Amino acid sequence: MSLAPDATVVLLAVPLAASALLAVLPSYRLSAALNVAAAFAAFLAAASLFVAAPRPNAYIVIDDLNVVFIVLNTFVGFTASVFSATYIAHEIDTGRLGATHLRFYHAMYQFLLFAMNLALIANNIGLMWVAIELATLTTVLMVGIYRTQAAIEAAWKYFILGSVGIALALFGTILIYMAAQPVVGEGVPAMLWTTLIEHAPQFDETLLDLAFVFLLLGYGTKVGLAPLHAWLPDAHAEGPTPISAVLSGLLLNVALYAVLRFKLLLDGNARALAPGPLMVTLGLVSTVFAAFMLYRRRDVKRMFAYSSIEHMGIIVFAFGVGGPLANFAGLLHMAMHSLTKSAIFYAVGQIAQVKGTQQIAEIRGLTVSHPLLGWSLVFGVFAIVGLPPMGVFMSEFLIVSSAFERAPWLALTLAAGVLLALGALVLRMQGMAFGAPVGPTAPAKASALPMLSHFALVLIAGVWLPPPLVAWFQHVAQLLR
Amino acid sequence: MKGLAFDVSHMLAGGLVLTSFLLLYQNRLYALLNMYSLQAVVLSLSVAWQAFVQDASHLYVTAFIALLFKAVVIPLTLHRIIARLGIQRDVENVVGAGTTMLAGLALVALAEVVMLRIAGGADVLAREDLAFALSVVLLGLLMMVVRRNAVSMVVGFMSLENGLILAAAGAKGMPLVVEFAVAFSVLVALVVIGVFLFRISERFDSIDAEALDSFRERGR
Numbered sequence: 001m002s003l004a005p006d007a008t009v010v011l012l013a014v015p016l017a018a019s020a021l022l023a024v025l026p027s028y029r030l031s032a033a034l035n036v037a038a039a040f041a042a043f044l045a046a047a048s049l050f051v052a053a054p055r056p057n058a059y060i061v062i063d064d065l066n067v068v069f070i071v072l073n074t075f076v077g078f079t080a081s082v083f084s085a086t087y088i089a090h091e092i093d094t095g096r097l098g099a100t101h102l103r104f105y106h107a108m109y110q111f112l113l114f115a116m117n118l119a120l121i122a123n124n125i126g127l128m129w130v131a132i133e134l135a136t137l138t139t140v141l142m143v144g145i146y147r148t149q150a151a152i153e154a155a156w157k158y159f160i161l162g163s164v165g166i167a168l169a170l171f172g173t174i175l176i177y178m179a180a181q182p183v184v185g186e187g188v189p190a191m192l193w194t195t196l197i198e199h200a201p202q203f204d205e206t207l208l209d210l211a212f213v214f215l216l217l218g219y220g221t222k223v224g225l226a227p228l229h230a231w232l233p234d235a236h237a238e239g240p241t242p243i244s245a246v247l248s249g250l251l252l253n254v255a256l257y258a259v260l261r262f263k264l265l266l267d268g269n270a271r272a273l274a275p276g277p278l279m280v281t282l283g284l285v286s287t288v289f290a291a292f293m294l295y296r297r298r299d300v301k302r303m304f305a306y307s308s309i310e311h312m313g314i315i316v317f318a319f320g321v322g323g324p325l326a327n328f329a330g331l332l333h334m335a336m337h338s339l340t341k342s343a344i345f346y347a348v349g350q351i352a353q354v355k356g357t358q359q360i361a362e363i364r365g366l367t368v369s370h371p372l373l374g375w376s377l378v379f380g381v382f383a384i385v386g387l388p389p390m391g392v393f394m395s396e397f398l399i400v401s402s403a404f405e406r407a408p409w410l411a412l413t414l415a416a417g418v419l420l421a422l423g424a425l426v427l428r429m430q431g432m433a434f435g436a437p438v439g440p441t442a443p444a445k446a447s448a449l450p451m452l453s454h455f456a457l458v459l460i461a462g463v464w465l466p467p468p469l470v471a472w473f474q475h476v477a478q479l480l481r
Numbered sequence: 482m483k484g485l486a487f488d489v490s491h492m493l494a495g496g497l498v499l500t501s502f503l504l505l506y507q508n509r510l511y512a513l514l515n516m517y518s519l520q521a522v523v524l525s526l527s528v529a530w531q532a533f534v535q536d537a538s539h540l541y542v543t544a545f546i547a548l549l550f551k552a553v554v555i556p557l558t559l560h561r562i563i564a565r566l567g568i569q570r571d572v573e574n575v576v577g578a579g580t581t582m583l584a585g586l587a588l589v590a591l592a593e594v595v596m597l598r599i600a601g602g603a604d605v606l607a608r609e610d611l612a613f614a615l616s617v618v619l620l621g622l623l624m625m626v627v628r629r630n631a632v633s634m635v636v637g638f639m640s641l642e643n644g645l646i647l648a649a650a651g652a653k654g655m656p657l658v659v660e661f662a663v664a665f666s667v668l669v670a671l672v673v674i675g676v677f678l679f680r681i682s683e684r685f686d687s688i689d690a691e692a693l694d695s696f697r698e699r700g701r
Contacts, residue, residue, distance in 0.1 A: 126657040130664050137671065156675060160634070163668060164625070167641055170661065171618060174648045177655050178607060186654025206599045 006054045008121055010045035014038050015114035023107035031106045032085035038110055039081040046074040056194050061123035064476050069257050070120050072335055076249045076342050077113045079450035083346045084242035086446035090353050101145060112138040116254050124191050125173050135251060136162045143239035154234035161231040165221025172214030179207035200268030208266055209273040215262045216278060222255035224309050226286040236305035241349030244301055248308040249342035253334060260319060267481045279320030286313030287417035294424035299358045300348050303428060307384060310421050311337045317414055318399045321406060327477035329398030336391035336458060343454035344380040347373060350444045360428055365437030373444055374433045376451055381429040383458050385422040391461035486534045493527035494613035497647060501620040504640055505585055506578040510563055510570050510632055514556040517636050521551035524643045528650040540650055543662045550666050558673055559632060573629040581627050588619040610651030617644030635672050
């Protein structure tokens with residue numbers, strides 16, 4: 001290994017160092033600024049990977065697949081840190097969080113970014129597992145930070161379900177090693193993506209099949225696939241809103257990335273079971289289930305958490321269908337969902353702060369009392385339900401039409417789920433955005449910039465995707481088969 | 482030597498499954514913890530035997546962690562927590578002991594059937610070990626499902642994790658086994674701290690409609 005600091009070292013070292021430093025810094029203004037700066041540095045390092053990717057070694061691999069995830073992750077991590085800085089100031093003013101909590105919060109935020117970056121660039125399936133476990137534990141601690149009864153219950157539920165998921169994923173990881181060991185030989189090489197994918201055709205197929213079932217259930221718990229999703233709505237609703245945005249926009253994607261990697265191994269082995277139908281089933285069940293659940297929600301953050309389950313279902317469905325077009329659409333949908341959903345959470349976080357409640361019934365007439373926030377919510381909901389011309393429309397259209405060629409009935413079911421969700425979200429949004437305003441009308445203090453920049457990106461992506469990006473996504477889609 | 486190595490590791494792994502069954506029908510918390518200690522001792526013996534057979538010295542570290550942490554520290558801490566918090570000593574089961582045992586038997590049969598289908602590839606020793614490990618994992622999951630009490634749910638999770646360590650130790654030459662053991666110890670320690678700090682004595686029963694109403698829909 002060379003000692004020259006390449007981009008991957010920055011990706012890991014900066015958040016880790018920032019986390020240690022933030023744990024001891026007393027002033028929250030300074031920590032918030034440092035948090036933003038560190039997240040921005042990580043984003044720059046990630047963007048540089050497009051230009052010059054380091055060669056894979058025993059710890060780290062950068063290929064065309066994970067660059068997409070890393071750049072998306074660090075970008076949303078950065079904008080969420082900007083939002084978090086102003087969000088936190090309000091929490092200090094209202095006394096919901098104290099100085100010690102904030103030190104803890106900022107240190108954990110950077111540690112979470114570190115763990116997610118590590119999970120994405122790890123070449124070793126064991127290292128990736130450890131990183132995802134760390135990310136889970138960090139988010140558990142952050143979900144419970146308000147120490148209310150509901151927050152602790154949510155954190156505990158997340159902890160137990162997440163731990164079981166993590167345990168199943170480890171069993172799958174061990175099985176993968178056992179499948180690889182007779183072919184690749186003992187020791188570290190049998191756990192590296194680079195050697196695994198090369199030798200996948202010779203692996204024992206029954207071991208691979210079994211391993212994938214465990215990995216899909218284990219990491220699928222973290223993706224939030226029904227029926228393993230029970231932790232997700234609580235964790236989103238009770239934690240600080242920047243963390244809801246990070247959970248929905250980033251952590252779910254990291255778990256999805258793990259599933260995709262293992263799917264590649266099975267795709268590479270001609271005798272192994274086809275992973276597609278399993279993923280299609282789980283994806284469809286999640287989408288339709290979440291769409292129905294959306295109708296009975298009374299808490300706005302909980303509602304958008306169910307919307308995340310729906311969208312993760314759509315993405316898993318797309319990758320399950322497979323083929324260049326569906327994979328392309330899945331990748332695009334993942335990116336669009338991350339950007340849109342985190343922006344919605346930025347808006348919802350501010351709304352909850354100015355109104356002092358997360359109850360949908362107690363929020364009315366936002367477009368009158370807070371025009372910017374109100375119209376942002378309207379735009380965000382239109383974008384997430386997949387109305388044209390926003391990016392989500394394009395990706396959902398591609399997914400449904402590519403699935404229609406292969407399995408019309410499945411495509412119709414998915415479309416029905418999407419339409420059901422549209423109905424629920426637009427219905428609830430109307431009540432919140434229009435009508436006569438009730439409750440406090442104090443202006444929002446948080447910065448609207450992160451939210452608006454995400455919305456602008458989503459709108460631009462819906463109208464015009466830059467050709468290099470399209471080429472990149474197409475290349476990755478072919479890689480995924 | 483080959484025959485003896487096989488038989489001993491077989492016996493120890495089988496012992497682990499047996500202790501999992503013993504855990505299933507304990508109806509007092511202290512007895513449950515003692516039984517868990519016993520399982521941890523069997524696990525550490527099993528891992529140590531694997532270390533000896535495979536000539537892998539790092540596995541001795543894993544065995545030592547299992548012995549010190551799981552057989553002594555965790556059960557003692559949980560003992561003290563139960564006493565301090567005055568948690569009810571009887572374990573409430575959602576399902577009766579007989580039904581639970583039958584379900585456990587079915588799960589072990591399932592694990593064996595699944596693993597025996599794996600013919601080629603892995604060697605016999607590793608395969609048998611894996612079948613036992615999968616049984617322990619499934620029995621741990623079963624225990625988490627049938628118990629109402631938070632501490633016994635934690636014990637269920639820890640026994641599930643013992644199955645994972647057994648599987649990892651049985652996979653010949655697998656790197657990072659020590660790291661996995663440490664990572665899980667951290668996880669378990671946090672669970673225990675959680676139980677203590679937040680005085681969680683009941684588990685969350687997401688199947689229980691009443692609990693759902695109070696939690697999810699009390700106007701939230």
